[in-house]
Amino acid sequence: MVLANYQPKTNVTTYFQYLESHEIMLFGTLSVGSSCSFFYINSVLLFTLRSKQVFCETSRYILLFNLLFADTAALVSNLVLYFLSSLRIRISYYACGTLILLSVFTVTISPLTLAVMSLERFVAVCYPLRHATIFTMRSMSIIIALVWAFSFIHILIRVFMLLYVFTTSSPDLHMNDFCSKEAMFFAPIFNDFEEVYASILFLSVGVVIFASYIGVALVARSASTDKASARKALQTLLLHLIQLSLILTSTLNTTIMVAIARTVGRLALMRVYNLCFVCLNILPRCLSALIYGLRDQTIRPALMQNLCCRWRCSLFRNKNQ
Incomplete structure (x- = not known):
C-alpha cells in the first residue's frame, strides 16, 4: 500500500521537474536568441556608421556610434554572465571582476552619452x-573623451574600494557562487556607493534630457521653427527618457529580484528573471538601433542594405524589375 502511494508521487515529482527544466530551457533559448539578434543588429549598425563619410563627420552619428559601442559591449558582457549562470559555471574571482567591471563601465557611458545627444x-x-x-x-572628440574618462574614474573608485575591503577584511578570493555583481561587490559599502552614485548620475542626466525636451517643445510653438524637425526631435528626446528609465531600472534589477524571490516559487522566479533580463538588460541596449536605425532617413537605407547582406537586396530589386 505504501509502495502504491509512493510510486505515483515520485512520477508526479519527476514530471514537474521535467516540465520545469524544459520551461527554463525554453526561456533561456528565447533570452539568448533575442540577445544574439540585437547583437547582430547593433553590430551591423556600427559597421554602417563607419561605411560612409557623412556618418563619420556628423556630430549626432558620432555620438550614436559611441552609444552603440558601449551598449554592444554591455550586451556582450551581460550575455556572457547569463551563460555562466545558466550553465552553472564558476570562474575565478579575477575573471569575474573583469566581466563585472566591463559591464559597470559601459552602463555609465550610456546615460552620459544620452545626455550629450539630447543637448x-x-x-x-x-x-x-x-x-x-x-x-x-x-569638440566631439573632447566630449567623448570626457565621457569615457568619467566612466573610467567610476571604475577606479570601485577598484580602490575593493582594495580597501581586501586590506581590512581579507576575504576569500575563491568564489563560492556564480559570477554576479552582488558576488563581486559584496561589502555593504558598495551598496551605499551604488545608491548615491546612481541617484546623482541618473537624476542629472534626467534633468538634462527633460530640460532639452521642454526647450524644444517651447521653440516648436514659434512660427519660424521647422515643425517636422522639432516634432521629430521631441520624439527622439522622449525615447531617450524611456531608454534612461530602463537603464536606471536595470541597476535596480537585484533589488527587484530579491523582493520577488520572497513571495514566489523557483519556476516563477526564473520566469521573472528571464523577463527582466530581456526587458531591463537587453532592450535598453537595442533601443538606440531602433530609435536611429529605423527612424533616421539617412541611416535607414544603408542599414537595411547591410542587414540584407547587400546581395539579397540586389537580388530582390532585380526580381521586381
Whole structure:
C-alpha cells in the first residue's frame, strides 16, 4: 500500500521537474536568441556608421556610434554572465571582476552619452545657426573623451574600494557562487556607493534630457521653427527618457529580484528573471538601433542594405524589375 502511494508521487515529482527544466530551457533559448539578434543588429549598425563619410563627420552619428559601442559591449558582457549562470559555471574571482567591471563601465557611458545627444538635438532645433560651430569634430572628440574618462574614474573608485575591503577584511578570493555583481561587490559599502552614485548620475542626466525636451517643445510653438524637425526631435528626446528609465531600472534589477524571490516559487522566479533580463538588460541596449536605425532617413537605407547582406537586396530589386 505504501509502495502504491509512493510510486505515483515520485512520477508526479519527476514530471514537474521535467516540465520545469524544459520551461527554463525554453526561456533561456528565447533570452539568448533575442540577445544574439540585437547583437547582430547593433553590430551591423556600427559597421554602417563607419561605411560612409557623412556618418563619420556628423556630430549626432558620432555620438550614436559611441552609444552603440558601449551598449554592444554591455550586451556582450551581460550575455556572457547569463551563460555562466545558466550553465552553472564558476570562474575565478579575477575573471569575474573583469566581466563585472566591463559591464559597470559601459552602463555609465550610456546615460552620459544620452545626455550629450539630447543637448545636441536641443541646439540643432533651438540654435540651428550655432550648431555647426558648437558641435565640431574637435569638440566631439573632447566630449567623448570626457565621457569615457568619467566612466573610467567610476571604475577606479570601485577598484580602490575593493582594495580597501581586501586590506581590512581579507576575504576569500575563491568564489563560492556564480559570477554576479552582488558576488563581486559584496561589502555593504558598495551598496551605499551604488545608491548615491546612481541617484546623482541618473537624476542629472534626467534633468538634462527633460530640460532639452521642454526647450524644444517651447521653440516648436514659434512660427519660424521647422515643425517636422522639432516634432521629430521631441520624439527622439522622449525615447531617450524611456531608454534612461530602463537603464536606471536595470541597476535596480537585484533589488527587484530579491523582493520577488520572497513571495514566489523557483519556476516563477526564473520566469521573472528571464523577463527582466530581456526587458531591463537587453532592450535598453537595442533601443538606440531602433530609435536611429529605423527612424533616421539617412541611416535607414544603408542599414537595411547591410542587414540584407547587400546581395539579397540586389537580388530582390532585380526580381521586381
